Amino acid sequence: TQLLEQSPQFLSIQEGENLTVYCNSSSVFSSLQWYRQEPGEGPVLLVTVVTGGEVKKLKRLTFQFGDARKDSSLHITAAQPGDTGLYLCAGDSIGMADKLIFGTGTRLQVFP
Amino acid sequence: DSGVTQTPKHLITATGQRVTLRCSPRSGDLSVYWYQQSLDQGLQFLIQYYNGEERAKGNILERFSAQQFPDLHSELNLSSLELGDSALYFCASSVDGSRDTQYFGPGTRLTVL
Numbered sequence: 350t351q352l353l354e355q356s357p358q359f360l361s362i363q364e365g366e367n368l369t370v371y372c373n374s375s376s377v378f379s380s381l382q383w384y385r386q387e388p389g390e391g392p393v394l395l396v397t398v399v400t401g402g403e404v405k406k407l408k409r410l411t412f413q414f415g416d417a418r419k420d421s422s423l424h425i426t427a428a429q430p431g432d433t434g435l436y437l438c439a440g441d442s443i444g445m446a447d448k449l450i451f452g453t454g455t456r457l458q459v460f461p
Numbered sequence: 462d463s464g465v466t467q468t469p470k471h472l473i474t475a476t477g478q479r480v481t482l483r484c485s486p487r488s489g490d491l492s493v494y495w496y497q498q499s500l501d502q503g504l505q506f507l508i509q510y511y512n513g514e515e516r517a518k519g520n521i522l523e524r525f526s527a528q529q530f531p532d533l534h535s536e537l538n539l540s541s542l543e544l545g546d547s548a549l550y551f552c553a554s555s556v557d558g559s560r561d562t563q564y565f566g567p568g569t570r571l572t573v574l
Binding site: 451 | 463465494496503504505506509517519551553562563564565566567568
């Protein structure tokens, strides 16, 4: 069974701090996606990374795909209360037609 | 608003009962996916339909079934409900397969008492 482990599971920080969330697997993925989910809503896609070593930036969020396409990280600079939510990584696995494997999730709380 | 609608928003029922969850995909999307999200299992892929046909199956129990209708809306049927079936059920849609962006609906919260 393919597994995407995220760490940390929970993160509680003050506004203005930086943080990094990790998404790790022993499996190779053809692409990896990051979602944010707010209470009472479905996950919303933030970014898709497809090339090993790829780095994508979305304002204060920086996403990186590992060289071997087995892991990814999300770095948030100067976190704001609006960043609060559940962050999920999801892998599009090679050879597993049309299945997204979701990570275990990181719940982020940013206090003002 | 993702454009994906799900009804009902909340559902409370008793063990042993059967319920139907409904999903309308974004206009133009042919694929519909169902996911279950519980506190201890995270977001689990259940099943995918593409243009009315089942395309991929995940961790879907035999007590659960789904279908996609000619107008592309989909229903997820859950029967012989157990306490452990309490969860959020999400529908997502995409233009084609999972390599397209999936847009998630707001979910249906099922509580089995």
